[in-house]
Amino acid sequence: MIKKCLFPAAGYGTRFLPATKAIPKEMLPIVNKPLIQYGVEEAIEAGMDTMAIITGRGKRAIEDHFDISYELEHQIKGTSKEHLLRDIRSLVENYTFTYTRQKQMLGLGHAVLVGETLIGNEPFGVVLADDLCEGEGKGVLAQMVELYKKFRTSIVAVMEVEGEDISKYGVIKGKKIEEGIYMVEDMVEKPSPQEAPSNLAVIGRYILTPDIFDILRATKPGKGGEIQLTDALKVQAKQNMVIAYRFKGKRFDCGSVQGFVEATNYFYEKYFKQ
Numbered sequence: 001m002i003k004k005c006l007f008p009a010a011g012y013g014t015r016f017l018p019a020t021k022a023i024p025k026e027m028l029p030i031v032n033k034p035l036i037q038y039g040v041e042e043a044i045e046a047g048m049d050t051m052a053i054i055t056g057r058g059k060r061a062i063e064d065h066f067d068i069s070y071e072l073e074h075q076i077k078g079t080s081k082e083h084l085l086r087d088i089r090s091l092v093e094n095y096t097f098t099y100t101r102q103k104q105m106l107g108l109g110h111a112v113l114v115g116e117t118l119i120g121n122e123p124f125g126v127v128l129a130d131d132l133c134e135g136e137g138k139g140v141l142a143q144m145v146e147l148y149k150k151f152r153t154s155i156v157a158v159m160e161v162e163g164e165d166i167s168k169y170g171v172i173k174g175k176k177i178e179e180g181i182y183m184v185e186d187m188v189e190k191p192s193p194q195e196a197p198s199n200l201a202v203i204g205r206y207i208l209t210p211d212i213f214d215i216l217r218a219t220k221p222g223k224g225g226e227i228q229l230t231d232a233l234k235v236q237a238k239q240n241m242v243i244a245y246r247f248k249g250k251r252f253d254c255g256s257v258q259g260f261v262e263a264t265n266y267f268y269e270k271y272f273k274q
């Protein structure tokens with residue numbers, strides 16, 4: 001039902017400098033797989049078949065990753081390492097990857113608007129690949145697609161955040177509809193703990209309806225001088241309806257060094273340790 005997934009991946013990743021000087025943040029690996037590949041696999045699990053990636057200068061490694069590498073495959077053919085490329089090869093063969101560049105990094109809202117040419121007039125998923133999620137039972141995006149079937153509106157994934165950390169997120173004020181499901185009444189980007197309207201913080205998974213593009217076009221730069229997706233969602237919540245969903249599972253903030261190390265330890269222990 002939702003076929004396309006947008007990956008805004010044009011940010012500078014300044015928290016990871018100097019590692020991100022020549023390598024996109026989205027290509028940093030958790031054990032042996034780049035962050036963006038985890039995101040693509042989550043989108044596929046949710047039934048999506050077209051990955052629309054917003055890149056920028058210095059991000060070409062993402063395109064190369066989702067392409068065939070004849071030389072490398074020739075080199076390892078028939079060796080014990082052949083299986084290491086099997087999963088990525090199957091992604092490349094079976095799914096569509098489209099790209100456009102955000103030429104000026106004017107914020108997440110702007111990056112989503114740049115994606116309009118790749119998405120068109122249909123609802124779509126959004127994955128911020130530096131938020132690495134492991135859903136309980138099924139992936140977080142797959143959980144959200146289920147919810148979309150019921151509500152047919154934009155959906156933001158939220159999690160409970162306590163204390164000072166709330167000021168790192170967009171925070172919702174919502175009316176509870178069911179357990180873990182809220183109708184968004186207001187949103188505040190990076191509030192101080194005193195200003196925060198709740199402890200429900202928005203993370204990097206969204207389902208958006210395409211009216212968001214017109215709203216984004218009319219959205220003025222907000223906090224930090226950037227065009228904020230939060231501001232556009234606030235308008236959408238008033239015009240139409242936006243749902244906040246407390247997802248089931250874990251999320252690692254791999255845009256921060258601490259979250260990145262936690263994710264590495266968790267995935268190594270769970271999936272790689274012999």
Ligand code: UTP
Pocket residue numbers: 008009010011012013014015016025054102104105106107108110111128129130255
């Ligand atoms: P972040 O706030 O994590 O910014 O962006 P960043 O530049 O990637 O990282 P730091 O803070 O400098 O370390 C959230 C998401 O929005 C994308 C980023 O790539 C990231 O996935 N983004 C942000 C864009 O695509 N374009 C922008 O102009 C801003």
